[in-house]
Amino acid sequence: MPPILQVKGLTTRFQTERGLFTAVDDVSFDVHAGQTLALVGESGSGKSVTAMSIMRLIPEPPGRIEAGQVLFEGKDLLKLSEPAMRQVRGNRIAMIFQEPMTSLNPSLTIGFQIAEALVLHRGLDQAAARAETLRLLDKVRIPAAQTRFDEHPHRFSGGMRQRVMIAMALACRPQLLIADEPTTALDVTIQAQILELIKTLQAEEGMAVLFITHDMGVVAEIADRTVVMYNGKAVESGSTEDIFARAEHPYTRSLLSAVPRLGAMNGHLRPMRFPVVDRATGLSDVPTEVSDTVATGVPPVLEVRKLTTRFEVRGGMLGQVTGRVHAVENVSFSLQPGETLALVGESGCGKTSTGRSILRLDEPVAGEILLDGQDVLKLHKSALREQRRHMQMIFQDPYASLNPRMKIGEAIAEPLLIHRLATAAEADQQVAELLRRVGLAPDMASRYPHEFSGGQRQRICIARALALKPRLIVADESVSALDVSVKAQVINLMLELQEQMGLAYLFISHDMAVVERISHRVAVMYLGEIVEIGPREEVFGNPQHPYTKRLLAAVPIADPARRLQKRPVSNDEIRSPMRPVSYVPPQRQVRAVGKRHSVMEWDESWEKAMPAAQPA
Template identity: 65%
Template sequence: MSEPIICVEDLAVSFFREGGWHPVVRNVSFSVRPRETLALVGESGSGKSVTALSVMRLLPHETSRITGRVMLDGRDLLPMTEGAMRGIRGNDVAMIFQEPMTSLNPALTIGDQISEVLVQHQKLSFREAKAETLRLFQKVRISAAARRFEEYPHQLSGGMRQRVMIAIALACRPKLLIADEPTTALDVTIQAQILELIKILQEEEDLAVLFITHDMGVVAEIADRTAVMFSGEIVEAGPTDKIFYAPKQAYTRALLSAVPQLGSMRGTFLPARFPLIDGETGLPDGVGETVAAPPAADTPVLQVSDLVARFDTSSGFFGRVSGRVHAVENVSFDLLAGETLALVGESGCGKSSTGRAIMRLTDARSGSVKLDGREVLGPKGSDLGFLRRGVQMIFQDPFASLDPRMRVGAAIAEPMLVHRTATREEARAKVSRLLPLVGLDPSMASRYPHEFSGGQRQRICIARALALEPKVIVADEAVSALDVSIKAQVINLMLDLQRDLGLAFLFISHDMAVVERISHRVAVMYLGEIVEIGPRAAIFENPQHPYTKRLLAAVPIPDPARKGIRRAIDDAEIKNPIRPVDYVPPRREWRTVSPGHQVQLWGEEWSESAGKAA
């Protein structure tokens, strides 16, 4: 067996705050060999990213203290000077960060950013660096390399930007690749591409990979060994199959039980709650699985018919309209009281644009949206009060949704005061009733958003959405950025509120495993159109459209037995929704598969995709 590339021994990290040193990582030890992947898993705050940043020596020297040993090929990195570490970073150890858009310089082309690494570390000329950059583009499966060289980060999709980050990390052929949540914010299809790409590159380059994630499905698919972190310590470590099939620690078992697994709802027809993890002890909380109530009525509370939303694109000196983004094209569905309809698809498919058009946050070009039989798209200005009271929205990022200068009690009360549904005294009293409803203490009303965790902030946003007693809530990727246990808490809260208040949810998501758990019906969107819609069991157990099959095939399954399965990398990005000004969408035909289950008939362009998804 080959010698480890890196050995971390008794690593401890403390941060200086409030006049003293506070430990955040304690007694962490692990090693990684060539061609081996070690997954470091745990929830936010467990110390995963701090461990990785300590290995790279990227923590601020003034406010952090690191002890222990980090041995790279027999050299201890911790005593090294900053100048010596600059020679290590990139050349021997490279890192891929979670959000590529914030890691790339928006003012430089992606070609220049990769070439810069080669010129700095390998001392290549610009001509040599460009040639090597084009070779790296091909290695990470970036098509049309010469054209991409001159493009800027904002011109690439999320998956392509992450491939650029991988190319930068591999530019100097490092021995160790640290991947810190590299797929968390990506669609399932793009995530599958990136995971498969890392496997291939690992074999080609003899890479050792330290993969940091909280997604146990990803761990099962990519990791040879797994180390589970909780509260700054590794509580369990070993081969991945043993961690999954015979976990020894209660926290590991609880973490695995809280992971939504695709196919776990087979044979059932109603949404069900998740098991939870106690945030203090890491133990299961003992809450049993309860089934949500069926829809409360047969009459739709929301009716969407032939909804169309397009955005003009301009070009030339005079800003002439040169094309249109067909964001939403002839979308139709009904939503019952007490029902959850999930809109699923990749980024750019039109999910969020549909939700925003229903909310009148963006203008619809045509179509009809009725709330309790009353048209939404016609009224203007002050006449929209009935819509704002009847439909509320929960956004993906709760911190960006809350005013950092406003106490959370005032934020929850604001909708009631704006719509004059309550006096200030009545609003304060209602805030005191709403906070316990979402699992928070009424005394927290005087705090500011930064004093809460991510899951608590999302609960505050839910309380604010409930302030006007809406009939419909549009949840736009409301749990996508949350840890598995926090995600389970928020979803359970939504199911409980639906059962108790008869709420209807339009649940917008790309997380197919969560959608399977929470929804009554599912609508699959591609390029602004719904291509398949039906009961949740029908969509997941009998998918018909090739795009639906492709989405489901890309979902990582938390089963280490699947690790050896190799997927063919589908390099195709979602097609461009920009059409010529005079473009007329074709008339679509539909086929009824079973009661309530309809699929759009597709043409030859899906024949190859159907083969890949099968």
């Protein structure tokens, strides 16, 4: 059978202030019915622009499709009139994007938005459109579709919003589905649900899928064939099995080398660096274990005892308290100098609130936070500001953490000047040294944040966090938004700095493969509570809690041979931490299962009685 989509010699350019930029350079590939083709590469490789060119969504100007053909069912989409192309978009070819909230209208119900496509493209009346929409919501495994039809997007979790987008894409029974990074921003369990859903629906509908991603683990999970893009060019293509087993291009080998693989740390007791790959040759160094810098026999740098943080929910005309979000509930742990404790779990489990509470960016309602023996919760404003010199935070989005109007040298020097630790001249010298330490040139201090890549911006945030020579760094999803090779570079940098400075890291993440590689100990959070904590090799090698097992089972495995295996994936949403005012948390029982390894006894009937998460 001929391919349903043929892309031949596609070239797309953009007019910029610096001249003509070629985003897609002579790219060719085929997609067959019922097949999944992965278009893989890092940010800036041209993969998303390729998809937008196929759909004729390139803004003109500054963009322009300058050459090539896009043959869909034998017709060249580049030669169709705009009215004819509108009949193709959403009807014959559907597209889902990385961030569903930017694709959904927040003022309209999700049922209306799906039904609208059915009325416009399939000519259904309102009653038929509603019935078909409910069928689609059931098909994409959205529970209680009848009641959720009239809800607005903000009432859905991220994973459920992505299911709504898939239902909308399937509404007109397309022959081709283009999925542009549909799982990148999702938790590992939600990602597993979406991947399984796409595979199931593809088998049922016989769709072709063009799947765009930078995650080679996801590629192995879903793709029949793979095209690797680099600097706008398709540098390698073939069956996914061949690409993984016999990659020929250096860039492909560098992508595969940087993929964190669950189980790679078996037999290693200490964190391990990622291999550094030369993209020109594809050769990588041998990853080495990090020197053991964990201080034993000394007081911990951080002790958290029975930490509790709740947020009041108000409603009614008088703004009375109608409930509370139990974000952090009775959490305890300690952290030694030079140690990395990973705090893992899905969005909404309370791990970020724990990190923010430790720095008192969120105010806890109970508990103790001892930093070098001093209780942070008892400090007044001036003393707290002084103590914050010793604990710093690195956030997930480095661009949002930097003032776009402030040069990065000024941003790094600012804490030194505020705390009066250096004069202006001394601060400039320290900024230059900090930039060198994180792998950036000192002359970059005069640039603004928008002039840097995502990985470079995260290095700048690390430099700023190091400026005050802290003892503790809370890294909140600090690498989750980065490409796989940039992620490896930033993690290697953090490990190197830990060796040199004896830093203690509270590493907050939902990426279990990365956590396994860099942590000494792991604490698993669910519904605001730590349900399992212990040494990394114990938690990963002998998980005891059902939720820990669920997280580990959901991690994509970078082995195409396992692609056709059906994985047991729960379609449940994470339970809600919102409780009524009268709610009293139950007393938990914790049992030891090994040396420093403990697990919470969990009442599953109580857990199931909690409502699914409903964003405010």
